[in-house]
Amino acid sequence: MLLKNAKVINPETNYEGEMDVRIESGKIVELAENIIPKQEEVIDITGKIIVPGLVDMHCHLREPGYKAKETIKTGIESAINGGYTAICPMANTNPIVDNAETLIYTINRAKEISSIGFYPICAVTKGFANEKIVNVSELIDNGAVAFSNDGKPIENMHILREALRYINSHNSIIISHSEDSSLAKGGVINEGRISSRLGLKGISDIAESLAVARELEVVRSVGGRYHFAHISTKRAIELIRQAKKEGLNVTAETAPHYFSITEDDMTEYDAKYKVNPPLRTKEDLEAVIEGLKDGTIDVIATDHAPHMVHEKQMPIQNAPMGIAGFETSLGLTLTNLVHSGKMSLMEVIKKLTYNPSNILNLKDQGRIKKGQNAYLTIIDLNEKWIVEESKFKSKCRISPFNGFNLSGKPKMVIIKDEIYKIG
C-alpha cells in the first residue's frame, strides 16, 4: 500500500512536510518523497494530512457488565470512527478489571474485533476498595499499561503511597481521578453562580484541586511517575504547573469538553451535559487552554463515557455522568484549539498521539517511523461538518455537541494492513 501526496505531521521528530508512505504486511517500510508506485494499492491523499494514529489514554467501554451502554465492539468502532488507533479502557466495568482473568477476557474480545491498539488500564486496588493493592506484576505481564481507580478516587493516602511506590517499581504509572468526595458528594454540576440559580447541588472546584494538592505531596514524598486524569480547574492546573517546575515527574490530561463548553451551557437541566468532573466556568476553560499551551497539560484524552440515551434523558439528579467522546474529540480539538489560532497543529497532534503513547510506553503508537507497525490517521483539516449524534457508532447516541459546526475530520484510519474509511 502506498499513501501518496500527503503532508506528514510527526510530532516525535517535529517533522512537517510532504512525504509518501509505503506499508507492507502492516509495517511502514518506506518514508520518502515521490515514491514510485509498484504493483500495490495507491491511495492519493492530496490535500489531507497523515498523523500518527490517535491515542486515547482514557475511555470507558463498559464491557464486561454494562453492555447495554457500550460493548468492546461498539466502543472500538466508535474509536476508529473518531480517528483512534489506540485506546486505553478504564477498569470500572463489572467485574472490575482488577484480576488477570477479566483483563485477558477484554484483550481477547478486542482481538476478535480489530487490530486496534488495545491497552487496558487496571484497577489500583482490588474492587476499588481501600484495602488491597492489585497483583501488579501479573497484570502487567498480561497487558496492563497503567493503573487507575478512575470513577472512584483513592482517598486513603497510605494505600495511595504504597501503590505508587510499588507500581513505579514495575515501571508503570498510576492515573489519578483526583476528587475529594466529601466536597463532591451528591453534586450534579459545577458549584457556582449557575448551581445556585438552578438549585442544583454543586461540585466545587476545590474538590479537584484539594485532591491534586494532597496527591502531589504523596508524589513528592516517594517520587516516581504520576498522571492526573481529566483536569478541569484553573487551580489544579496551577498546582500541577508548579509541581512540574519543581521537578516532580507528573503529567496531566484534559478532555475536549473542558475546553469547548462551560457550566453556562447547563441552564436547561439537561443531563447530556452531566459529566464528572463537571463543566466548569469560562475562567477554568481558559486556564485549561493555557495549560495545554504551556505544556502543563500533556495529553488530550476523550474520557469517552457512554450511557444509554434514556439514562441521559433522566432528571439531571438521577442521570449518570459521562459524555461520549470518541467521535467528536478530534473535531472539537481542531476547531477550538487549531482553527481558533490558539495552538499549532503540531502541538495539538502531539497531545493526541506521541505524548500519551510516551507516558504509557505504547509500542509503535504515536509515531511514524520506518520499520514499525503502521498506525496512522488521515485527517482533512478543513472539512466542515455538523455533529449528528444519531450517526455515532457508539451506542451512546446523545451528545452535548449534537448540531455543532466543526472544522476538521478524520477521514481514514490505518491499523497495520487494515484500512478504515470514515464517512
Next chain:
Amino acid sequence: MENLIDIESISKEEIIKIIDVAKDFKKNKKKSDVINKTLALMFYENSTRTRCSFEIAGQKLGMNIINFDANHSSLLKGESLKDTIENLYFLGVNAVVIRHSYSGIINNVMRLVKYPIKFINGGDGTHAHPSQALLDFYTMLEKIGTVENKKIVIIGDVSHSRVAKSNISLLSKFNADIHLCAPTYLQFENKSAYNVTYHNDIKEAVEGANVVMLLRVQNERHEDSGYPDSLEYKRLYETDTKLLKEYASNDVILMHPGPANRNIEVSSELLDNRVGKTILEQAQNGVYVRMSILNTLLERIGE
C-alpha cells in the same frame, strides 16, 4: 405565556397581566374562560396550601380537578414522569401542576413530552416556585402600592428556598431594593448569583424595611450538611414584635410562605397578632392569583 416554569421565563407585562386578572377575580368582576377544562395536581412532595390553593382556584373556575395520588401512582411501578403525563393528556387533562423535590424536573420532562399539555410549576426542589412569588407580589402591591425602591428583606434559608429565588427574580424585574439575611451556611454558595445585598446581622437587615419576608428553615434539605441546629438559628434570626418595632419601617408588612416553624424563625406572639395576619391574607390572595394563572394559560385551549 405558554407554561409557568419560573419567573425568569416570563415578562414584566405577563406578570402585570396575571396581577390585573387576579384583581378582577378577587373583585368578582371576571368570569371563568376555562369551565370544564381539566387540571391534574401532581404533588410528589408534601404540600397543604399550594395544593389546596390550586384546587380551590380550579373549582372556582369550574374546572375538573384530578388529584393525582403520587404516592400510589404507577411511577412507583417504574413509569417515567413523561409517560404518565402523556397518558394524562390523552385522558383529557389540559394542564398539570407539578411539585417535586428535584430542581428542574419540569424543564426535563417538558423536553420529552410531545403533546401540548400545559405545565405549571408548583415548586421544584430548590429552583422555583413562581405562583408563590406572584401571590407575594400581589399581596405587596395590595398593601404598599408598589415595590419600586422599597426595602424588601428576605430572612432565612435562602439557599434552599425556591420561594426566595422566585421572589428575587420577580422583585428584581420591578426594581425593588432586595436584601437577604441568613447565617453564612444558608446563603447562596455563590453570591454573584443574584444582584442583592447580603446581611449576616438581622438588625442591620431589617433597618427601615418595608417588607420582611420570613422563610422556613428547611431541615429536610440539610441532610449531611453539618449545619448547627435550629436553636443556634433561633438565637440570632428569630423575628419578633420587638425587632420589627425597633428597626423596621412603621408600616412594615410581614410575610411567610408557610408553613412556619413557630418560635424558630418567627415568634408565636408575632404570628398571632395583627402584623401576622398578612400571612393569612397572602394565602387567600393565592387563590385569586392561581385562578388568574390557570385562566391565562388555558383560556385559548381548544378554540
